[in-house]
Structure formats: C-alpha cells, structure tokens
Amino acid sequence: MNLFYQGNLSETSQNIIFDKDESRHIFKVLRHKLGDTLHITNGLGILFTAELVEVSQKQCLAVVNEAVKKAPLPYYLHIAVAPTKNNDRFEWFLEKATEIGISEITPILCDHSERKVIKVDRFERIIESAMKQSLKMYKPKLNELTSFSGFIKLQSNFNGIKCIAHCEDSEKELLKNLVQPKSNNIILIGPEGDFSYTEIALAQKNDFSPISLGESRLRTETAAISACHTVYCSNL
Numbered sequence: 155m156n157l158f159y160q161g162n163l164s165e166t167s168q169n170i171i172f173d174k175d176e177s178r179h180i181f182k183v184l185r186h187k188l189g190d191t192l193h194i195t196n197g198l199g200i201l202f203t204a205e206l207v208e209v210s211q212k213q214c215l216a217v218v219n220e221a222v223k224k225a226p227l228p229y230y231l232h233i234a235v236a237p238t239k240n241n242d243r244f245e246w247f248l249e250k251a252t253e254i255g256i257s258e259i260t261p262i263l264c265d266h267s268e269r270k271v272i273k274v275d276r277f278e279r280i281i282e283s284a285m286k287q288s289l290k291m292y293k294p295k296l297n298e299l300t301s302f303s304g305f306i307k308l309q310s311n312f313n314g315i316k317c318i319a320h321c322e323d324s325e326k327e328l329l330k331n332l333v334q335p336k337s338n339n340i341i342l343i344g345p346e347g348d349f350s351y352t353e354i355a356l357a358q359k360n361d362f363s364p365i366s367l368g369e370s371r372l373r374t375e376t377a378a379i380s381a382c383h384t385v386y387c388s389n390l
Contacts, residue, residue: 155193156184157286159293163196165223170194170204170216177214180206192216197285197293199224224291228389230314230338232258234305235378236345239268245280247375251382252284252294260297262305266347272299302353305342306360314338317365318357319377321348326366329381333388341365341385343378 160170170192172180180186188209194202194216200223204216233256238244244261251259259281261272277296285293300308309316315337317329333339342349342357349357358364367380 155289157289158192158194159197159282159286160194160202161197161293163194163200163202165200165221167202167221168218170202170218172214172216174212178211180214181209181211186214191219195285195291195293197282197291199226199291201291226292227255227257228336229385230257231255231382231385232260232340233343233378233381234260234262234300234340235343236264236267236374237261237269237272237299238374239346241269243373243375244269244272245277247378248277248280248296249284250379252281252290253288254379254382254386255290256294256382257292258295258297260305261299262302262342263299264302264345265350265353267345268347269345270299274298302349303356306356306362309340310360312338312340314340316340316360316362317381318342318349318354318362319365319367319381320344320354321371322351322354324364326364329365329367329384330388332363332365333385335389337388339385341378341381343374343381346374 186206186209188206190206192204194204200221202218203220204218206216208215263270281294281296367377
C-alpha cells in the first residue's frame with residue numbers, strides 16, 4: 155500500500171484535505187479515482203483509512219472511514235550524532251534509521267565537528283519520506299542542532315541506558331551485550347574526528363557508559379546505523 159502523511163490529523167478527524175503537491179501526486183502519478191481507498195498516518199501512531207470523494211491535481215479530499223491506533227516501537231531509542239561534513243551521508247543515516255526504527259534524533263555540535271549548520275526542514279522531509287516508504291506510523295522526533303555539553307545536561311534525569319561510542323583505547327562494553335529488550339536507550343555518536351577527551355570525560359561523569367560497536371573503525375553515519383540496528387535486533 156501507499157502511505158500518506160498528514161501531521162495535523164487527530165483521532166477524531168473526519169475529512170482529510172491534501173495540499174497541491176500531494177494532490178497532484180495522487181491524481182497524476184498514482185492515478186487514483188473517486189471512491190479509491192487511501193491510507194494516511196499522522197505520525198503519532200494512528201492509521202487512517204479514507205475514501206476519496208474529490209480528486210483533481212489541485213485538490214484531493216478524502217473522508218475517514220476508520221482510524222486505528224498502532225503499537226509504538228517496543229523500545230525507545232534516541233541517537234545524538236554529529237552531522238557529517240558530507241551532508242548526503244547524514245541524510246542517508248536519517249533515512250535508514252527511520253526505516254529500521256528510531257524514536258528521536260538530535261544532531262550535536264562537538265569540539266571536532268566539521269559541519270556546524272544544518273537544514274532542519276530538509277531533514278524533516280527526508281524522515282517523512284522514509285517513514286512513508288517503510289510504512290511506519292510513528293514519525294521520529296528530530297531536534298535542533300544542540301551543543302554536546304547542552305545535550306548531556308538535558309539527559310540528567312533520563313531513566314535508561316546511556317552510552318557513548320568513541321575510538322579511544324579504554325575498557326568498553328559491546329553495545330549488543332548492554333542493550334535489553336523493551337529498554338530506553340540514548341547513544342552518542344561523534345564526528346569524523348571523534349569526541350574530544352573533554353567530551354568523553356564529561357559524558358562518563360554523567361553516567362554515559364563507553365561502548366564498542368565492533369572491531370572495525372566506522373564512519374559516523376555507519377556507526378549510528380550500526381547502533382540503531384543493534385537496538386532493533388535486541389527486540390526481535
């Protein structure tokens with residue numbers, strides 16, 4: 155099935171009006187007709203089944219027949235990751251993490267960060283597209299670019315597993331041995347130049363456990379996807 159996204163819908167919504175771009179896609183590309191059934195989510199777990207009652211390339215209108223609340227991910231995963239110098243690689247991470255299953259993403263600004271400006275609107279569109287493609291009913295939350303120290307402070311009351319993946323030689327636990335099914339997880343992934351000594355020390359002082367993702371040295375976006383997939387697999 156094709157899944158559409160309308161973030162302004164609630165469980166009691168009766169009519170769904172599609173904007174011009176989405177209407178054109180429904181009419182010209184998908185070639186839907188009056189009476190056809192569409193599936194729409196609000197990104198908050200509700201799947202709407204609706205019937206098209208007006209179809210044109212300027213506006214499509216559907217009437218809701220059913221609204222079903224879907225179960226969320228069996229785990230909570232928040233990955234805080236430094237945006238990569240090559241923007242395409244970070245966008246690839248956003249896409250694949252959404253497809254696998256992630257709850258929240260925070261781009262973080264670190265001492266060794268090479269990218270210090272991001273386009274949140276573009277990132278949101280990539281997440282939305284990946285959510286629809288993978289038939290996810292929950293849209294991951296994307297936060298604004300946040301300083302490393304600021305992010306650490308925000309997690310002081312977090313109830314769950316807090317991890318930092320870094321490349322320095324030290325005693326580390328394999329992430330796959332640390333995560334548990336149905337657990338709450340925050341994982342820090344650093345920039346191309348890794349976290350600084352100061353950042354690693356600050357994270358550990360605030361109860362972030364150092365972790366390893368395996369023997370290979372991974373690119374930032376690969377490490378983030380590896381972490382995402384490891385948490386996903388612990389819940390299979």
